Amino acid sequence: MNAPLIPIARQIVLIPLVALASYGLMVALPLSLGDESKRQLSPDLVASYRRDLGIGEPLGFLRPWQKLLQGKRLGTSSQGVTGEELLTKLASSMAVGLVAVALALCWAFAYALLRWSVPRARWTAIGELVPALAFGTPVFIPALLLAPHAVEAGHFLPELSAALVISVWPGIFLGTLGADSFKTELARDYVRAARSKGLSQRRVLYRHVLPNVVPTLLDSIPPVATALLAGSFAAERVLGLPYFGQLYVLAVLQKQIAVVVVATTLFATVLVVVRLIVGLARWLVDPRAREPIPSEAAP
Amino acid sequence: MTRQLSGPARFLLVGAALLVLLWALSFALAVLWPSPLARLCPLGRDLLRPDTSVCELAFGGLWISLSVGLLAGAAATITGLGVASVARLFGGWVESALMRSADALFALPDVLVLMVLQFAAQTAGDLHPRLRISAVLLMILSLAMVGWAAPARLFRDRLETLERAEFVGAARALGAGRWHLLSRHLWPFLRDYGLAIFLSRVPAAILAESTISFLGIGKIEPMSLGRYLGTSYASLLYGEGARIVVPAWVLLILIVLGTSLAGRGASAVARH
Numbered sequence: 001m002n003a004p005l006i007p008i009a010r011q012i013v014l015i016p017l018v019a020l021a022s023y024g025l026m027v028a029l030p031l032s033l034g035d036e037s038k039r040q041l042s043p044d045l046v047a048s049y050r051r052d053l054g055i056g057e058p059l060g061f062l063r064p065w066q067k068l069l070q071g072k073r074l075g076t077s078s079q080g081v082t083g084e085e086l087l088t089k090l091a092s093s094m095a096v097g098l099v100a101v102a103l104a105l106c107w108a109f110a111y112a113l114l115r116w117s118v119p120r121a122r123w124t125a126i127g128e129l130v131p132a133l134a135f136g137t138p139v140f141i142p143a144l145l146l147a148p149h150a151v152e153a154g155h156f157l158p159e160l161s162a163a164l165v166i167s168v169w170p171g172i173f174l175g176t177l178g179a180d181s182f183k184t185e186l187a188r189d190y191v192r193a194a195r196s197k198g199l200s201q202r203r204v205l206y207r208h209v210l211p212n213v214v215p216t217l218l219d220s221i222p223p224v225a226t227a228l229l230a231g232s233f234a235a236e237r238v239l240g241l242p243y244f245g246q247l248y249v250l251a252v253l254q255k256q257i258a259v260v261v262v263a264t265t266l267f268a269t270v271l272v273v274v275r276l277i278v279g280l281a282r283w284l285v286d287p288r289a290r291e292p293i294p295s296e297a298a299p
Numbered sequence: 300m301t302r303q304l305s306g307p308a309r310f311l312l313v314g315a316a317l318l319v320l321l322w323a324l325s326f327a328l329a330v331l332w333p334s335p336l337a338r339l340c341p342l343g344r345d346l347l348r349p350d351t352s353v354c355e356l357a358f359g360g361l362w363i364s365l366s367v368g369l370l371a372g373a374a375a376t377i378t379g380l381g382v383a384s385v386a387r388l389f390g391g392w393v394e395s396a397l398m399r400s401a402d403a404l405f406a407l408p409d410v411l412v413l414m415v416l417q418f419a420a421q422t423a424g425d426l427h428p429r430l431r432i433s434a435v436l437l438m439i440l441s442l443a444m445v446g447w448a449a450p451a452r453l454f455r456d457r458l459e460t461l462e463r464a465e466f467v468g469a470a471r472a473l474g475a476g477r478w479h480l481l482s483r484h485l486w487p488f489l490r491d492y493g494l495a496i497f498l499s500r501v502p503a504a505i506l507a508e509s510t511i512s513f514l515g516i517g518k519i520e521p522m523s524l525g526r527y528l529g530t531s532y533a534s535l536l537y538g539e540g541a542r543i544v545v546p547a548w549v550l551l552i553l554i555v556l557g558t559s560l561a562g563r564g565a566s567a568v569a570r571h
Binding site (some may be wrong): 007010011014017022025026028029046129131133135137138139140141144145147148154168172190226227229230233234239246249253255257260264267270271272275 | 341391399402403406407408409410411414415418419423425426500506507509510512513515525528529532535540541544545547548551552553554555556559
């Protein structure tokens with residue numbers, strides 16, 4: 001297979017894989033075991049699980065998607081969701097995520113500047129503490145601290161607060177990666193050679209260093225997107241935003257089996273699309289991405 | 300005569316000492332001698348549990364969170380090592396399939412997969428009581444099932460690099476089989492590396508557990524740090540939230556700082 005097609009195929013296959021794995025996990029639940037008396041779930045609820053998952057029907061695994069496409073409510077009660085609502089919630093979560101990306105870039109720029117300006121001797125302590133502070137802070141903690149001031153205020157302040165709290169770790173991650181990549185590239189021989197030939201610092205940076213740093217930064221986008229979407233679960237729950245993250249958490253808490261299956265697949269699809277866009281960008285800007293991939297299991 | 304410790308060894312020692320101190324202190328103050336914490340806590344009483352001080356709940360949660368994180372980190376590292384060893388032993392399609400499944404797990408956030416696993420296991424327990432397992436064991440198992448992918452990928456790449464070394468070539472030339480190579484010649488090189496990987500998994504496990512417990516999905520008893528904050532969450536939005544949230548936050552940062560320092564030291568030791 002062509003070099004660029006292999007990673008694309010590997011990514012796309014994840015969507016049906018996640019759909020089937022999440023569906024298979026739910027179908028494997030003992031929905032048909034006897035001894036009804038010991039169950040903590042009512043027979044009606046179990047029957048609705050079976051109905052929603054299309055158990056016993058031909059092509060039953062398509063049942064939740066069929067319901068969504070027909071505009072029916074997915075789920076066991078009024079707590080369920082229609083396809084339109086699901087997409088609106090996903091779009092809202094992604095809008096918050098996009099604001100978070102902008103904020104993460106601000107954090108990254110500020111942190112990279114800090115790394116450049118602080119002398120190396122003093123850096124060790126800050127270099128340990130700042131990432132520990134960013135990574136060691138689960139999203140729900142700053143969300144809890146901001147919530148009393150943001151939830152009642154309205155005017156998109158809860159959305160902005162959610163974007164702010166989920167942007168911290170990705171920002172520090174991008175800042176660390178960017179600063180380290182620039183430092184590594186600037187220490188290479190080709191930079192010294194370019195400078196010795198009389199090229200200005202600006203030209204060396206834009207023409208030679210930046211093209212080598214961009215692929216590293218592009219590679220960091222998928223984990224950043226994953227972190228932003230994962231952060232939305234806690235941020236939306238604490239800040240009372242009725243979007244996709246909150247929907248997912250409530251679906252798990254209220255045991256809405258079909259909603260969990262569909263939402264997990266949609267979540268994976270968003271991440272796969274991000275990875276495909278990054279892969280395409282990488283293929284365009286980095287010639288190394290166009291080279292054939294060696295077989296993993298080669299001796 | 301005193302021996303000067305190298306930089307990486309010092310990092311490893313300081314980080315490990317911080318972790319041991321946090322665990323021992325929280326276990327002692329929360330389990331063995333709780334009365335001083337109850338009497339002398341400067342942060343006052345909890346909003347929902349007026350008979351318990353904030354310090355008791357925070358240190359009690361720290362002990363549980365740290366224990367769950369250490370056990371889950373160890374389980375994930377051992378599973379990853381096992382998967383990587385099997386992948387390198389068999390090679391071919393077995394290796395490809397195992398590494399592709401590790402990549403598939405990478406594509407989804409830990410918290411999402413954890414929620415699905417907890418949901419499935421809890422629903423199975425509700426449907427059939429014989430399938431119910433304790434919340435702590437369920438959390439450790441699900442964290443290990445989520446966390447094995449990164450160690451597996453790292454161990455597999457390390458093994459592949461080691462297999463190109465001259466001493467491995469020599470052993471092969473003398474007739475050593477794959478299992479002999481792995482058990483006698485390669486595993487000794489993985490010990491320090493494995494420690495570094497384990498230390499990198501611990502904070503990830505603790506933070507994932509905190510988030511899941513905070514959201515009310517993980518139901519660990521006695522309460523972990525995340526579950527403690529999650530149960531008080533409604534009151535924190537209106538009451539004196541910072542007094543309760545900040546101590547738990549500081550303890551989580553100390554855990555991450557300890558594992559980060561120790562992990563950095565262990566990585567440097569492994570490289571040398």
